[in-house]
Amino acid sequence: MKQKNQMETRFVQPLSCLTLSIITTIGILPPATAQEPSPAKLTCEEVLSNAEQKPRQKQVQKLAQFADPQEERSQLIQQANALFNQGNLPGAEETLCKFLKKYPDDSFGHFQLGNVFFRGKKLEPAISAYREAIRLRPRYAVAYNAVGVVYASQSRWNDAIAEYQKALEINPDYGDALTNVALALWQTNKKDEALASLEKALNIFQKQNRNEKANQVQQLLQRIKTSDDNIS
Template sequence: MKLKSKLKSAFVQPFSCMMLSILAVMGISPLVLAVPARVSLHTPEEDTYKEPQKLAQLGADSPERSQLLQQANALYNQGDFKDAEENLRKFIKKFPEDAFGHFQLGNALFQQKKSEEAISVYREAIRLQPKYALAYNAIGMAYASQSRWQEAITEYKKALEINPNYGEALTNFALAMWQTNKKDEALSSLEKALNIFKEQNRGEKVNQVERILREIKTADEPSVS
C-alpha cells in the first residue's frame, strides 16, 4: 500500500490511534493524530494541553452539569455513541449556552459518521466560544474524513491562529498538506508538532509523529532491490 493511502486510511478515522483529536481527541476531543486510541469526552490530561477546552468548561458549572457530562462520558467510553448523543442532547436542552456540551455532542455525532451534523454542532460551539480551537480542529477532521482537504486545511489554520502551539492541529494540518502534495509544508508542521509534544512530555504523541516523519521523508526514496 502506498504511503498516502496508509496515511489517508488512518487520517479519515480521527479517533483512531493515528488521529486527536483527535482526533481524541479529535482527540480532540477531536482531535487530533488528535488522540491515541479512543479518547474520552473529557479527561484532566486533555485539559492540560487544550486551554480552549479548559476555558469552555469554566463558569456556570454545577453538580447537575457535571453529572450529566459524566454520564455521557461513560457511554462514550463504552463505545455507545448513540446513547452518548442522546444524553448530550438532553444536556444541551438544560444548558443551551454551554459550548463544551455542543463540542462533545459533535464528537458523538462524528463517531457515528454523521460528519455534516457534527460540523454544524461544532460551529455552534464556536458561536458560543469564538476562540474554541478544538472545535475548529474538529471541523477540519470532519472535512478530512470526507477527503475535503482544502476545507480541512482552512479549519486547521483557524485553530492554529488561536493556539499556534496546538500540537494535534499541527499534525492534522501536516497530514492534510501531505495529501495535497505539499511535502515541505507537511514536514515543517510535523517538526513543530514534534517539538511541542516533546516539551509536554507526551511520549506517545512523540513516537507517532516521529513515525509519520520517517515515512514521509522516505516516501520518495527509490526502493532497494
C-alpha cells in the same frame, strides 16, 4: 477550569489520532441557513423524540432532580463521557441532547455532541454541533481542529487545512492541529510545509512529555521523508 480542559482533551483525543488509512469520502450538504434548524438540532430532536417512546432511565431522572445546576451539569457530562467511552453512542447522544435542551448555551456540550456524531459517522450534524460550539466560544481552537478532522475524513483537504489554520491562529503551539494540518498538506503535495509542521509538532510534544504523540509524529516524519523513494 483545569478540570474542564482535561475533560476536553480526553474527549477529543480520538479525533487527533486520524490516520490516512481510515479516511473515507462522504458528501455533506451545505450549512443550514439561519432560518433553518441546524442539522445537529434536527438530529437531537429525532433522538429525543425516540427517547420519549422508551422507558426513562432512572439515573437521568435522578440527575434532573438536583437543585444545584452546576452539579447537574457535571453529572450529565460525566455520564455522556462514560457512555461514549463504552461505545454506547445512542446513550451518549441522548444524554447530551437532553443536556443541551436544558443548557443550550454550553459550548463544551455542543463540542462533545459533535464528537459523538462524528464517531457515529453523522458528519453533517457533527460539523453543525462544532460550529455551534464555535459560535458560543469564538476562540475554541479544539473545535476548529475537530471541524478540520471531519473535512479530512471526506478528503476535503483544502477545507480541512483552513480549519486547522484557524485553530493554530488561536493557539500556535497546538500540537494536534500541527500534526493534522501536516497530513492534509502532504495530501495536497506540499511536502516541505508538511515536514515543517510535523517538526514543530514533534518539538511541542517532546516539551510536553507526550511521548506517545511524539513517537507517532516521528513515524509520520519518516514516512513522508521516504515517500518519494516509495513512489519511485
